[in-house]
Amino acid sequence: xxxxxxxxxxxxxxxxxxxxxxxxxxxxxxxxxxxxxxxxxxxxxxxxxxxxxxxxxxxxxxxxxxxxxxxxxxxxxxxxxxxxxxxxxxxxxxxxxxxxxxxxxxxxxxxxxxxxxxxxxxxxxxxxxxxxxxxxxxxxxxxxxxxxxxxxxxxxxxxxxxxxxxxxxxxxxxxxxxxxxxxxxxxxxxxxxxxxxxxxxxxxxxxxxxxxxxxxxxxxxxxxxxxxxxxxxxxxxxxxxxxxxxxxx
Numbered sequence: 138x139x140x141x142x143x144x145x146x147x148x149x150x151x152x153x154x155x156x157x158x159x160x161x162x163x164x165x166x167x168x169x170x171x172x173x174x175x176x177x178x179x180x181x182x183x184x185x186x187x188x189x190x191x192x193x194x195x196x197x198x199x200x201x202x203x204x205x206x207x208x209x210x211x212x213x214x215x216x217x218x219x220x221x222x223x224x225x226x227x228x229x230x231x232x233x234x235x236x237x238x239x240x241x242x243x244x245x246x247x248x249x250x251x252x253x254x255x256x257x258x259x260x261x262x263x264x265x266x267x268x269x270x271x272x273x274x275x276x277x278x279x280x281x282x283x284x285x286x287x288x289x290x291x292x293x294x295x296x297x298x299x300x301x302x303x304x305x306x307x308x309x310x311x312x313x314x315x316x317x318x319x320x321x322x323x324x325x326x327x328x329x330x331x332x333x334x335x336x337x338x339x340x341x342x343x344x345x346x347x348x349x350x351x352x353x354x355x356x357x358x359x360x361x362x363x364x365x366x367x368x369x370x371x372x373x374x375x376x377x378x379x380x381x382x383x384x385x386x
Contacts, residue, residue, distance in 0.1 A: 148161045148173075152173060152203070152204070153203075153246050154175060154203075156235075156246070157236045157244060158177055159176065159215065159236065161173050161175055162216075169270075170210040170211065170212060170270055171210075171211050172211075172213075173212070173214070174216070176218075177215070177217070177231050181218075181232060182220050184220075184224065184229070187224050189225070191221055191222045191227075192220060192223060193218060193219075193221075194218075194219045195219050196219060197216075197219065198214055198215065198217070199214075199217055199233065200212055200242075201237055201241075201247075202247050202269050202270060202271050203244045204244070204246050204250055205247075205269060208268050210269055210271075213236075213244065215236065217230055217231050217233065218230065218231045238279075238282065238283075241278075242275050242279075243271070243275070243279045247269060247279070248279040248280070248282075251265045251279055251283075252284055255280050255284075256288075256336060265280070284336075295337065295356075298325055298363055299325045299362060299363060300325045300328050300363075300365045301322070301323065301365070302320075302322035302324040302334065302367045303319060303320070303366060303368045304320050304368070318340060318342070319340040319341075319342060319347045319348055320339055321337045321338045321339070321340065321348070322336055322337060323335040323337050324367055
């Protein structure tokens, strides 16, 4: 990797706001968090209905959780412009698609950080939520949505899987809803000594049928390639004979 050049101090690039299409207009430092006041660097003043240029109408403020500094949360207070079309009188606001996923409270950078903490460093969601200063549900939703896009829906992610690990995990600590999910892991790198285990999927429930349904939904090529199903880290069975095997968790 080439050595990056030495440049003048720039809070926009230091806080990774330039890649989000934002610039800092002010800051507020608290003992437990920092608040960066931001504004978009581009305009969206063309009417979505008729294409005519609009005029500034008003602004509103949206708050996002951004990359933490150490173990201190960073919040973004983004002043979002709204425009009004002089022709059809439609009012619209600046889209922040580069900043965050729709309806997300975490910036795209913060969601990436949270996913890396959970998947690569095995940090629990509760610890990630504490550092970000958000609720457990907020952190879990961001990690699950991004993980599904990048890991679950990635073409070829099941190629070469020969050893499958199956275990249960209590992910919901409330009275309502199923508290357990079935965790499905690729243990092939562990067997071959080539790297760490890899998360393949999470299936709601912890019954034999939950894993059987997941296995039936995979391709025949995947089922033919998988050789061993290891349950609870100790019991190993042939994947081909799993349907007749007892589901041990």
